Amino acid sequence: MKTKLDPVTLEVIRNALPAIANEMAADLQRTSYNMMIYEVRDFCTAVLAPDGALICQNVGGVSHFVADLGVIVEDGVKRYGKDGFQNGDVIITNHQAVAGQHLNNIVIYTPYIRDGELLCFAMVRAHWIDVGGVSTGFGGGTRVTDPWMEGLQLDQLKIYEAGKPNEVLIKVIRDNIRFPDASFGDMRSQVAACKLASRRMDELFDKYGRETILESIKVVFDESERKCRNVVAGIPDGVYEAESWIDDDGLIPNDPVRIHARVTVSGSDMTIDLSGCSGERKSAINARTLAAARVAYKALTTPIEPVNEGSFTALKLIIPEGNIMMARYPAPMSGWSHIVPTVVDTIIAALAPAWPSFIPAAHSGLLGGSVAFFGSDPKTGKRFVVQSIEGGGWGGRPEEDGESGTVSVCQGDVRNACIESIELKCPVVIEAREFRPDSGGPGKNRGGLGIDLRVRNLVEGRWNLPRTERNKCKPWGLWGGMPSGGAAYFLKQPGDNDFKLMNVHRHPVPADSDVIVRTSGGGGWGDPLDRGPERVQSDALDGLVSLGAARDFYGVILDAKTFAIDAKATEAQRAKLRKQPRVDDQELPIRITQAAAE
Numbered sequence: 001m002k003t004k005l006d007p008v009t010l011e012v013i014r015n016a017l018p019a020i021a022n023e024m025a026a027d028l029q030r031t032s033y034n035m036m037i038y039e040v041r042d043f044c045t046a047v048l049a050p051d052g053a054l055i056c057q058n059v060g061g062v063s064h065f066v067a068d069l070g071v072i073v074e075d076g077v078k079r080y081g082k083d084g085f086q087n088g089d090v091i092i093t094n095h096q097a098v099a100g101q102h103l104n105n106i107v108i109y110t111p112y113i114r115d116g117e118l119l120c121f122a123m124v125r126a127h128w129i130d131v132g133g134v135s136t137g138f139g140g141g142t143r144v145t146d147p148w149m150e151g152l153q154l155d156q157l158k159i160y161e162a163g164k165p166n167e168v169l170i171k172v173i174r175d176n177i178r179f180p181d182a183s184f185g186d187m188r189s190q191v192a193a194c195k196l197a198s199r200r201m202d203e204l205f206d207k208y209g210r211e212t213i214l215e216s217i218k219v220v221f222d223e224s225e226r227k228c229r230n231v232v233a234g235i236p237d238g239v240y241e242a243e244s245w246i247d248d249d250g251l252i253p254n255d256p257v258r259i260h261a262r263v264t265v266s267g268s269d270m271t272i273d274l275s276g277c278s279g280e281r282k283s284a285i286n287a288r289t290l291a292a293a294r295v296a297y298k299a300l301t302t303p304i305e306p307v308n309e310g311s312f313t314a315l316k317l318i319i320p321e322g323n324i325m326m327a328r329y330p331a332p333m334s335g336w337s338h339i340v341p342t343v344v345d346t347i348i349a350a351l352a353p354a355w356p357s358f359i360p361a362a363h364s365g366l367l368g369g370s371v372a373f374f375g376s377d378p379k380t381g382k383r384f385v386v387q388s389i390e391g392g393g394w395g396g397r398p399e400e401d402g403e404s405g406t407v408s409v410c411q412g413d414v415r416n417a418c419i420e421s422i423e424l425k426c427p428v429v430i431e432a433r434e435f436r437p438d439s440g441g442p443g444k445n446r447g448g449l450g451i452d453l454r455v456r457n458l459v460e461g462r463w464n465l466p467r468t469e470r471n472k473c474k475p476w477g478l479w480g481g482m483p484s485g486g487a488a489y490f491l492k493q494p495g496d497n498d499f500k501l502m503n504v505h506r507h508p509v510p511a512d513s514d515v516i517v518r519t520s521g522g523g524g525w526g527d528p529l530d531r532g533p534e535r536v537q538s539d540a541l542d543g544l545v546s547l548g549a550a551r552d553f554y555g556v557i558l559d560a561k562t563f564a565i566d567a568k569a570t571e572a573q574r575a576k577l578r579k580q581p582r583v584d585d586q587e588l589p590i591r592i593t594q595a596a597a598e
Contacts (some may be wrong), residue, residue, distance in 0.1 A: 024060065034179075044062050049119075068289050090109075091107075096147050097155075124194060129387065133149055139289075363402065406448065416453075419433065420465075433454075474591045486520050491513060540558055
């Protein structure tokens with residue numbers, strides 16, 4: 001018999017479930033060992049149903065983790081059977097045949113069993129700083145040739161069974177990773193967060209009972225779906241397409257990796273078809289994930305609502321096997337996340353003709369500027385690893401400029417590591433972390449700025465300074481807005497006169513070497529000549545736009561000393577620029593088309 005829910009009880013349970021995931025996240029952050037978790041926040045916490053349906057995830061959890069949690073539960077239940085779990089079991093997994101990510105993203109999950117019934121799983125996915133192989137410092141990037149080279153593959157293994165540790169498995173892992181104390185400290189934090197979720201679920205079930213809780217979850221799913229459908233119903237029916245690309249796959253130069261999105265809107269239904277993307281590659285740029293499509297859909301529909309399985313029920317996905325976004329094991333996936341933010345941007349850009357007052361220009365399109373330096377500290381003899389993720393600019397929007405120095409759409413509340421923490425714990429000095437002038441694409445609403453991070457290592461060690469993939473297909477502008485500047489890594493060793501552009505992994509450097517991690521800005525939205533002169537003046541005063549860019553792109557003439565606007569000269573300069581060929585959307589790196597409604 002269907003349980004009748006009163007509105008107050010439903011609302012309490014609706015908010016209690018995400019609160020459990022948020023408390024798990026707080027517990028994980030307070031007790032974890034490595035900065036990628038407690039500073040950078042490269043993790044997510046969640047509760048899932050036995051069929052893999054997402055019940056709740058923490059606010060700010062890494063966005064591109066959420067799409068691929070359910071498949072892990074489905075695979076685990078298939079492996080052990082619904083009756084194959086006991087309270088006290090702890091499962092560890094990172095296997096790319098299912099998880100489809102780099103091996104550092106370790107999943108720990110535990111069953112919640114009540115009165116003999118498996119009701120849900122508590123799960124934490126978090127970035128371990130090392131899993132063996134070349135995984136230290138964000139792995140070997142796109143040059144990894146297979147998963148075995150990347151690190152340890154852990155395939156749905158019970159590291160605790162009914163509360164008893166699997167000492168053999170623990171020893172195997174400890175013996176094959178470089179930072180076992182830190183990693184197992186992180187694992188204990190993950191387990192503690194899962195146990196916390198079980199206690200909170202006990203409290204909910206004790207208070208409201210099984211039928212009320214399960215019926216509430218169903219209603220929450222249905223209402224989330226309805227909210228998404230209401231948004232999609234406001235988009236004109238049609239077939240919308242966009243195409244962009246990554247410069248190359250890291251192995252074959254000048255061989256672009258095609259990204260193609262076909263979005264079909266029919267009433268309140270949306271279909272995202274990525275079958276036009278490149279096939280899987282020999283380099284490690286492959287992924288096996290629904291993340292790009294799901295992140296784009298959530299951003300378009302209910303971005304500030306809590307996420308659950310109902311958030312995606314109305315979305316149909318087409319991603320064929322063998323596609324670069326649905327690569328088949330053992331295709332290498334160490335650099336799996338490199339392409340995902342650009343795929344998200346491409347999906348969203350496809351809807352620009354249908355939703356011109358809503359769709360922004362492209363953001364930096366990479367997963368951030370990775371900072372990865374590692375070695376042994378001669379003073380202590382201990383291994384260390386410096387890790388951070390530096391944000392870039394977001395695209396200009398119909399009503400305002402893009403945000404500056406912010407991580408990608410796929411990273412939730414991920415942030416760069418605190419300078420004081422880095423310098424306290426590792427032998428490096430952060431010389432500068434600053435916005436880069438003119439890195440945002442010019443537009444009526446300017447793109448956000450990228451960052452230059454300058455780091456000096458005080459001891460010898462190894463740097464990961466990979467080539468960036470979006471220098472030919474720069475973050476694009478919309479409606480006359482211009483693309484932004486690109487990203488890069490630079491190195492200057494003692495005795496060098498200048499910084500050199502780099503594309504290396506695990507590159508040995510002596511002490512007192514300097515590195516610049518440069519991130520790109522976002523594209524501009526609208527014609528730069530439509531930007532008010534006072535706004536350009538304000539940007540110049542803040543050091544965000546140079547006097548030359550103000551003149552050449554915005555047509556605003558400013559006094560070199562006082563920054564006063566020369567109104568007459570500005571009028572003449574803008575008249576001159578308006579006569580010149582302007583940026584047309586069809587000439588930008590991305591191609592956007594609108595087909596007839598189906």
